[in-house]
Amino acid sequence: MNMKYKTVIVDDHPIVISGIAGLLSDLNDIEIVEKFESGIALLDYIEDNKVDLILMDIFLPVINGVDLCKTIKQKHPKIVILGMSSQSERSLVMQFIQNGGNGYILKNASFDEFKECIYKAIDGEIVFSEEVKTIISQPLSEDLERIPGLSRRERDIALLLSQGKSTQEIADDLFLSFLTVQTHRRNILQKYKMKNVAELIAFLLKNNMLN
Amino acid sequence: MNMKYKTVIVDDHPIVISGIAGLLSDLNDIEIVEKFESGIALLDYIEDNKVDLILMDIFLPVINGVDLCKTIKQKHPKIVILGMSSQSERSLVMQFIQNGGNGYILKNASFDEFKECIYKAIDGEIVFSEEVKTIISQPLSEDLERIPGLSRRERDIALLLSQGKSTQEIADDLFLSFLTVQTHRRNILQKYKMKNVAELIAFLLKNNMLN
DNA sequence: AAAAAAATACATTTTATCAGGTATTGACCT
DNA sequence: AGGTCAATACCTGATAAAATGTATTTTTTT
Numbered sequence: 001m002n003m004k005y006k007t008v009i010v011d012d013h014p015i016v017i018s019g020i021a022g023l024l025s026d027l028n029d030i031e032i033v034e035k036f037e038s039g040i041a042l043l044d045y046i047e048d049n050k051v052d053l054i055l056m057d058i059f060l061p062v063i064n065g066v067d068l069c070k071t072i073k074q075k076h077p078k079i080v081i082l083g084m085s086s087q088s089e090r091s092l093v094m095q096f097i098q099n100g101g102n103g104y105i106l107k108n109a110s111f112d113e114f115k116e117c118i119y120k121a122i123d124g125e126i127v128f129s130e131e132v133k134t135i136i137s138q139p140l141s142e143d144l145e146r147i148p149g150l151s152r153r154e155r156d157i158a159l160l161l162s163q164g165k166s167t168q169e170i171a172d173d174l175f176l177s178f179l180t181v182q183t184h185r186r187n188i189l190q191k192y193k194m195k196n197v198a199e200l201i202a203f204l205l206k207n208n209m210l211n
Numbered sequence: 212m213n214m215k216y217k218t219v220i221v222d223d224h225p226i227v228i229s230g231i232a233g234l235l236s237d238l239n240d241i242e243i244v245e246k247f248e249s250g251i252a253l254l255d256y257i258e259d260n261k262v263d264l265i266l267m268d269i270f271l272p273v274i275n276g277v278d279l280c281k282t283i284k285q286k287h288p289k290i291v292i293l294g295m296s297s298q299s300e301r302s303l304v305m306q307f308i309q310n311g312g313n314g315y316i317l318k319n320a321s322f323d324e325f326k327e328c329i330y331k332a333i334d335g336e337i338v339f340s341e342e343v344k345t346i347i348s349q350p351l352s353e354d355l356e357r358i359p360g361l362s363r364r365e366r367d368i369a370l371l372l373s374q375g376k377s378t379q380e381i382a383d384d385l386f387l388s389f390l391t392v393q394t395h396r397r398n399i400l401q402k403y404k405m406k407n408v409a410e411l412i413a414f415l416l417k418n419n420m421l422n
Numbered sequence: 423a424a425a426a427a428a429a430t431a432c433a434t435t436t437t438a439t440c441a442g443g444t445a446t447t448g449a450c451c452t
Numbered sequence: 453a454g455g456t457c458a459a460t461a462c463c464t465g466a467t468a469a470a471a472t473g474t475a476t477t478t479t480t481t482t
Contacts, residue, residue: 098347167438168438180462197408202373363429365429
């Protein structure tokens with residue numbers, strides 16, 4: 001049968017769109033049915049047209065790629081969505097996948113890499129281009145290590161703080177003095193040079209230091 | 212050449228260890244060199260012995276799989292580490308990958324799935340067994356939807372809050388009255404029934420509602 | 423054009439946090 | 453045996469946040 005995968009490209013740089021379109025034109029079973037420069041236009045389109053595969057830039061005007069992906073997957077879980085960007089960082093890639101993305105490709109990937117990722121994604125895999133793999137699997141060294149860890153007690157207290165507990169409530173929970181908890185809390189804030197608990201919680205969660 | 216992949220299994224259930232060992236014994240190029248019931252023993256072992264592949268349970272006594280993986284990858288980034296568990300949830304899998312894991316397999320996966328995942332992981336891919344893919348790519352419906360979103364302004368303010376800014380600082384940043392920011396802040400807290408900003412930030416980050 | 427939602431602004435009271443300094447005890451490491 | 457770190461506890465003053473209530477204007481949606 002001649003059922004091509006109906007593919008849509010979304011990127012706010014027309015040059016990139018044509019580049020990708022050129023790359024994909026060689027593939028017999030991929031048919032580019034539309035190209036968009038914004039996510040809103042795409043959302044309208046997929047309501048009325050069958051789409052199998054979407055290649056989208058992550059940095060889009062108005063609505064970003066992560067939210068766009070989330071929105072699409074809610075209504076159309078079967079559409080395969082691959083994210084793209086020129087540069088990237090680990091947390092962004094992970095966020096994209098967590099919101100339903102089927103893979104992530106850096107735009108500097110080779111034609112072969114693009115091709116391979118696309119076919120594997122269609123096949124149900126979750127794919128990353130080489131450089132993305134490097135990014136996500138080497139969070140080590142420079143990225144975010146060298147930060148002193150929380151002590152047991154400090155982690156307990158930080159966890160309760162993230163649950164919205166007040167100093168007094170934490171003291172009651174852990175059978176400690178209000179003043180002890182206050183000291184721990186201050187020590188944690190000082191250790192990471194955070195201005196307040198809100199910033200601290202954001203920091204700890206982003207660095208996987210809670211849980 | 213006859214270079215087998217030196218493989219280690221870590222699981223606190225001996226029965227599971229022998230089960231996996233049985234599965235893998237059929238594979239010619241995989242050699243199981245050791246089996247451990249705790250992460251500490253594994254850490255000792257890899258200091259003195261060459262290891263290519265580690266299959267580890269995520270739920271381990273003393274040190275959990277995520278931390279264990281992180282620790283190993285810091286010193287030995289080339290070791291391929293696959294996480295396993297009987298049941299799982301999206302956030303745990305993502306955390307494992309973010310900490311250097313090369314893939315995640317649910318223990319109910321078929322022999323073929325295990326085999327395929329292992330070979331692909333050795334080959335440099337990041338792999339998930341079928342059910343894991345389902346879990347991570349369908350966060351929709353029941354999991355975390357039905358929560359009202361932040362308005363633009365609210366998101367701006369929440370973001371600044373997560374950066375440790377005070378109400379006054381936010382007001383200055385956004386050229387708003389102190390009182391306006393105070394109102395927004397209160398509205399956000401009420402909308403999600405959060406006790407304070409710390410809990411709010413934790414909630415927003417966990418649900419990817421910031422950024 | 424009407425209704426709903428979002429953004430704006432004000433005022434007050436109570437409660438909690440932040441930042442400063444200090445000190446004792448036990449555990450662990452060498 | 454001495455040093456370091458973690459955990460515990462206390463005190464106080466300045467500042468900020470939380471809880472309430474109200475109200476106007478703009479924007480968006482229907």
